[in-house]
Amino acid sequence: MTDHRDDNTPEDHTGPRDQMGFEELQPGSDHPLNLEQAEETEKTEETEGEGGQGFLDHLEDLRCTLIQTSLAGFAATIICWFFSSRLLDILVRPIKDQGVYFTAPNEAFMVRLKLSAAMGLFVVAPFIFFRLYMFIVPGLYQKEKKIVTPLLITTTLLFYTGVSFGFLVVIPQVITFLMSFGTAYLSPLIGIGAYFELVSRLVLAFGLVFQLPLVVLFLSVIGVVKPRTLLRTWRYAILAIFVASAFLTPPDVISQVMMAGPVLVLYWSSVLVALVVTRKQRKDD
Numbered sequence: 001m002t003d004h005r006d007d008n009t010p011e012d013h014t015g016p017r018d019q020m021g022f023e024e025l026q027p028g029s030d031h032p033l034n035l036e037q038a039e040e041t042e043k044t045e046e047t048e049g050e051g052g053q054g055f056l057d058h059l060e061d062l063r064c065t066l067i068q069t070s071l072a073g074f075a076a077t078i079i080c081w082f083f084s085s086r087l088l089d090i091l092v093r094p095i096k097d098q099g100v101y102f103t104a105p106n107e108a109f110m111v112r113l114k115l116s117a118a119m120g121l122f123v124v125a126p127f128i129f130f131r132l133y134m135f136i137v138p139g140l141y142q143k144e145k146k147i148v149t150p151l152l153i154t155t156t157l158l159f160y161t162g163v164s165f166g167f168l169v170v171i172p173q174v175i176t177f178l179m180s181f182g183t184a185y186l187s188p189l190i191g192i193g194a195y196f197e198l199v200s201r202l203v204l205a206f207g208l209v210f211q212l213p214l215v216v217l218f219l220s221v222i223g224v225v226k227p228r229t230l231l232r233t234w235r236y237a238i239l240a241i242f243v244a245s246a247f248l249t250p251p252d253v254i255s256q257v258m259m260a261g262p263v264l265v266l267y268w269s270s271v272l273v274a275l276v277v278t279r280k281q282r283k284d285d
Contacts, residue, residue, distance in 0.1 A: 065135045069128045076120030084112040087119055091199060094175045095190060102192045111192050118200060122163070126156050147221075155214060162210030166203035170258045174202070177254040198250060205248035209263050213270030220274035227275035237267060 080087065088111070092100045102108040121128075133152045140148060182188055219225045230237065242260050249255035 061135055061138075065131045069124075069131050072124045072127050073117075073121050076124045077117045078120075080116040080119040080123070081112070084116045087115055088112060091115065091196065092192070094172045095179075095195065098179060098188045098190060100190050100192050100195055104193075107191070107193050111196050114196065114200075125159065129156055151214060151218070155211060158210045158214065159207045162207040163203045165210075165262065166206030167199070170206065170255060171199055171202060173258060174250065174252065174255045177252060178250075202249060202255065206259065209244070209248065209259065210266065212263060213266050213273070216267065216270040217274045217277065220278055221281070227271050227278055230271045230274075238264065241267065 102111070129152055133148065137145060137148070179188060216225075216230070220227050220230075241263050242256070245256045245259040245263065249259050
């Protein structure tokens with residue numbers, strides 16, 4: 001049998017890649033490998049965009065942040081000192097009927113100094129939070145910056161809300177409750193030092209516990225805890241909240257209940273918000 005194939009005809013050495021086109025065999029843009037490469041490229045570009053700060057540069061930024069926040073707090077303390085007399089009158093307003101005394105020559109001076117420092121830090125707290133935020137921002141990626149910015153604003157608002165609630169609502173009720181244990185032969189003699197310690201401890205505790213929604217939401221978003229798990233363990237959450245309230249407040253029922261009540265509301269609200277947010281994350285993924 002004769003082979004009629006022309007010897008001059010070039011042999012076809014093309015394989016499947018040449019026939020289909022090599023580009024068509026490349027993975028698409030939605031391929032996991034390409035997505036990982038794009039994410040790594042984005043991270044590299046963001047890191048280079050920040051100037052590639054080294055360890056010593058971060059230490060210098062930290063030093064500047066600490067100096068600026070310390071100077072801001074010191075300046076605010078000096079300014080508040082000139083208003084310390086008026087601030088002290090506001091502080092003792094819940095016990096103005098019983099009167100308040102200082103039992104040592106330097107006690108009134110020290111209380112006014114501590115009050116000025118506390119109010120100074122209270123006033124410049126947004127600036128301190130902002131400087132700390134600016135310190136950590138260079139180490140964050142763009143997605144993380146979108147989370148931290150509203151987190152900073154919410155943290156400041158919740159702290160001020162907790163402090164205001166503690167002083168305006170809780171302190172008068174606690175003082176009224178504690179003063180009710182006096183008798184006709186047992187009159188209160190309240191020292192300004194002990195009273196200032198009670199008030200400052202209580203309002204600071206309320207400012208801190210009002211951060212609970214952010215803690216729950218943050219832990220849920222990063223996957224440390226699951227909102228459904230928090231819903232199933234609600235009995236342990238209630239017990240933990242009451243134990244924490246007993247530890248952070250004076251040993252009286254009124255202050256403990258008035259702290260545990262709002263914290264429980266904040267806890268359930270934060271769990272519901274975390275449930276919605278995590279469900280939205282799963283849909284986006």
